[in-house]
Amino acid sequence: MLKAADIMTTDVATIRSSATVAEAVKLMQARGWHALIVERRYDQDAYGIITEADIVYKVIAFGKNPAKVRVYEIMSKPCIVVNPELGVEYVARLFAEYHLLRAPVIQGELMGIISLVDIMNKSKSLELPRVVILEQEIQDAIKKARTVCSQTSPRSEQCAAAWDVVDELQAELAHQEAKRIDKTAFEEYCEEFPEAMEGRVYDAWCSG
Structure with a gap:
């Protein structure tokens, strides 16, 4: 199964919470980023995130001067983070539950950022749903089990x-x-092969 670490974007930038929104905009425009991770003030502090939507909805929409608004005034903190070992399907469920567009990938330190676009463009789940993969794996496993049993013994x-x-x-x-x-x-x-039950730990197998 694909994990968050397999599809995340490692090209991610951080910004101080005390920086101005104008500085955040300039940094976003320079690299084409849609969000910036807000740096922690100390090791045990939580990460924050500021997105294009935050800037549009909380600054521009109210006619505020980006040079006078600080990042900490409009950022989301603490932000929901993703473990790099989390399966992509579970990342998608997390995004759906909390209506996320992107989230930082963190394991002790910032490793990258994952977005809906990453999930859609890099995940194989759209081409081959998990249930389809499982069904194929089951058929392969059944074939292998029958081969093993015929080569050894059902017991x-x-x-x-x-x-x-x-x-x-x-x-x-x-x-x-x-x-x-x-x-x-x-x-x-x-x-x-009724005798196969003798090789199992569970006495109830095949008894019904």
């Missing part, structure tokens, strides 16, 4: 371990689709 630990992988994938798919599993692939296999 073998290797066979049981291979079906454990299938079970985990099917459980994840059920979670993604919010559906209940009526019959697992392993239970179907047990109908063909």
Whole structure:
């Protein structure tokens, strides 16, 4: 699964909270940035963020002079941050829940920034949804499990371990689709090879 670190933009700038909005605008225009991360005042302080929308909605719309408004007056702080190890799907859910357009990626220190554009342009999820990927992974895992079991024995630990992988994938798919599993692939296999249940830790498998 793609992580935030895989699609984030590392070209990110910071600005002091005491800087003027005019300075922020100049910095944004120089590099084509849509947002700036506001520096922490001390190590335990939270990061902030100032965006183009903040400038337009809170300064320009009210006819204020950007040279006289300070960044700390219009920034968002503390801002929601993203862990670089967070899966892209979960980043998208975070953005949806809090109506975010972008957020800094932080793990101890600022590593980059991630935006809706990054998610759309760099994520494979639009081309191949997670459920489709899972379905393919399940079919591959089932094929592998049957091969392992035929090469060893339906009672073998290797066979049981291979079906454990299938079970985990099917459980994840059920979670993604919010559906209940009526019959697992392993239970179907047990109908063909009842002895397979002997290799599993759980006595209840295939008993129904």
